[in-house]
Amino acid sequence: MPGGRLTYQDRQYIAAGLTEGLTYTEIAKHLQRPISTITREVSRNGGAGGYQAARAHQATQGRARRRKQAAAPPPAPPGATGVSGRDPQALHALEERFTAVVMATGLPRMTARVLTCLYTTDSGSLTAAELVQRLQVSPASISKAIGELEQQELIRRVRDTRRRRDRYVIDPDVWYRAWLVSARQNAAIADLARDGAEVLGSTTPAGTRLRDMSQFFEHVSQNLIRAAEQWRQDFMARRTTDR
Numbered sequence: 001m002p003g004g005r006l007t008y009q010d011r012q013y014i015a016a017g018l019t020e021g022l023t024y025t026e027i028a029k030h031l032q033r034p035i036s037t038i039t040r041e042v043s044r045n046g047g048a049g050g051y052q053a054a055r056a057h058q059a060t061q062g063r064a065r066r067r068k069q070a071a072a073p074p075p076a077p078p079g080a081t082g083v084s085g086r087d088p089q090a091l092h093a094l095e096e097r098f099t100a101v102v103m104a105t106g107l108p109r110m111t112a113r114v115l116t117c118l119y120t121t122d123s124g125s126l127t128a129a130e131l132v133q134r135l136q137v138s139p140a141s142i143s144k145a146i147g148e149l150e151q152q153e154l155i156r157r158v159r160d161t162r163r164r165r166d167r168y169v170i171d172p173d174v175w176y177r178a179w180l181v182s183a184r185q186n187a188a189i190a191d192l193a194r195d196g197a198e199v200l201g202s203t204t205p206a207g208t209r210l211r212d213m214s215q216f217f218e219h220v221s222q223n224l225i226r227a228a229e230q231w232r233q234d235f236m237a238r239r240t241t242d243r
Contacts (some may be wrong), residue, residue: 006033006041006060011053014038018048095120110137111145115154124170127160131168153177172239176232183224190217 006014010031017027024042028035042048045056095116102112117134118126126134131142146168149155156169171177193214200207 006031006037008053008057011041011056014041015051015053015056018042018051091120107148108145110141111148114142114145115149118155118168118170125158125167127163127165127167129165153181173232173235176228176235179224179228183221183228186217186221186224190214190221193217 010033013031014027017030024035024038028038031038041056042051045051045059098116098119099109099112102115103109107115113135114131117131118124128139128142128146131146132139135142146155146157149168150157154174156171156174157166158169159165160167191214193210197207197211197214200210202208202211
């Protein structure tokens, strides 16, 4: 019906119309649909030269199934239910919230899910196979996420000699190292902006803009490093006292 989802018959008409040389406007008018619906449908299913009704319909049904699967709560990790009296629903809600907050910092969803899984595991250490089992995703997805986390120094890889495989570990000072990575990135931006100001001329509007940018990022970088170093000193002092 007009305004609802495209039916298989609608898609057959789109395919026939494209073959006959009808415009998107003409097809949309006949089907009583917005032009944007027709253009989106065609562009995501092979374009005007490769659109096929059956293939487009199957692809749409596949996307709908994947959305339903993504909306469903993931299965609880093996052994997680009832561990130390933990409520599985509360744990799942925590993991979802943790993942959303980490994603807001710029990490992709899968990378955020891996980091969340490591943080909410008592051992703080899992193998790639264990992550695949817990998150119910492909090994390739885990491998890509691990690479991103290692690049930002949010996790560390250690060799499990007994099992002959790598384990991925959350260190106590992980955020200290990640903070320094951010500080180095800010320092690099400051250097780039300072060089740009020299090239453009520090008295020109563009040069002045880059000079101000350089001063800001240099200031932020120095303060990040000072704050991180102060935290590390306090952290190490507490660790020594607790022993």
